[in-house]
Amino acid sequence: MHREPAVAVVLPAYNEEATIRDTIQGFSAALPKARIVVIDNNSRDATAAVARETLLQLGADGLVISEVRQGKGNAVRRAFLEVDADIYILSDADLTYPPERAIDLLRPIIENRADMVVGDRHSGGEYARENKRSLHGFGNRLVQQLVNSLFNAKLVDIMSGYRAFSREFVKNYPILVEGFEVETDLTLHALHRRYRVMEVPIEYRDRPAGSVSKLNTVRDGAKVLFTIAQILRYYRPLFFFVLLAVCFSGLGLIAGYPVIDEYIQTQFVSRLPLAVLATGLQLVAVISLAIGLILDAVSHQQAFNYELGLLRYRKSAPSRP
Template structure:
């Protein structure tokens, strides 16, 4: 194939599992280089990872990223690692390394820009995942994304993914934490990159390995990220929704005012009249902003598509 393959393993305090994960991916993809992103670990994660790479003679290295957060770790990896195919996985033994080639195949065949390991279709994720509220949040986020982007994705938060070089080198990571999986999914949908989902088996963390996820705070960050993405990439839907809510509230506040005028030809509910007028002004303003930004977003989409075309054009093309 003559394809450069890079396995990216973001790791924070994963000394219990990091060595086994490295050896498992090396056994599955012996031709790949493996890069461990030591994300401010307080244990021996970096030392054990470097030792495993050296002892097994695996090409790659440990990259240190002191800024906490998976998004920061991936930003450093995508800046420093150059390959044709990128395999991303967590360093906690939850994803099967022996399925890496199945995920790589659509990218290698030119059929996908991003392949996602679908935990929901491929195994007993609901049984293995002990965080019920976390699972509920995943479902809610997935349904919101499918609604707004007219997609039919099964797993938008999987950490097991394969990317083409085109996707990686044209993806600006602007988030810092675990919401990065949602962000890259939304980016792929908005920029019309081809997404393929491959069912995989998910296994919960082994004993002694602890998750850094916080269901409430990380869930709030993911929802905030979706709101931000809608504001940037679907501004008409975002501001149009605010306009609709303001209009409905204005109409509700204006009912007593209209009743006063029709009955007495005089307005007794002056505060409600002011509130209704203000909400109406807000509604018109939000709708105008949404229309303006929607036009700007469309122009940005055109420039992005032309940028991608310029990267794929052959030398000498007219």
């Protein structure tokens, strides 16, 4: 006889006093048997107190965990380490994601059709209308195009914070990021490790009055650019370092052309510093290529070890509900 899967709703929260009550009530109504876990991430307001009071009033199965290390990635990591469930729902605590659509995210995992289900904010068009930060939208599209190109995927919403995960995914996902880049990291991990990913279109609404966004256009824009470089370096090291090698080699040729041209015409080199610079740039290009080849082999070995670990996990894990 199959038992009903245990569901945990994970709500990272930082200064969400204005919205945490309605968020908890929404998920409690949508998933009355789910365990609601609020991760209070150093809030300076009454977020934790309001969350505890709301859980008590509803008589809901839930708890509030304090995570002192700042950052959404740290909050999610704490929840994944401490909370035990068959299926996990991750959502923001700011009422931008509809709790009533949680069952739509759960269904593909319950039916064993996906390992991660993403709430797609873009397909319905609400995100473009509600989101007032055009530069954030541009950054999202930039990362989306890069990720889809590298992994031959067709994902629409790379950075959505509304997701559902299987237990296998959660317990085999090493969280190394600390901040808001955790959403991108979740997507990259799923694609890189060949998990089944599905997207479900959802409605999106901007924060209600009194709720303040924690995003910063300049700071988070810089993070997007850094994330793009990290994606290439970590997930496609050969491509990244070959690209560096080509750039350094090109600069070396530009620096060395006057030296070579002078030597052909006079059999003499008078621009010694330029010759040294050109030689150094070419050496860096060769070293970059060598690093790329080594890291590509290391990446392949890591993938091999991960697959072996996944097989061992599946052998030892209890059967799916």
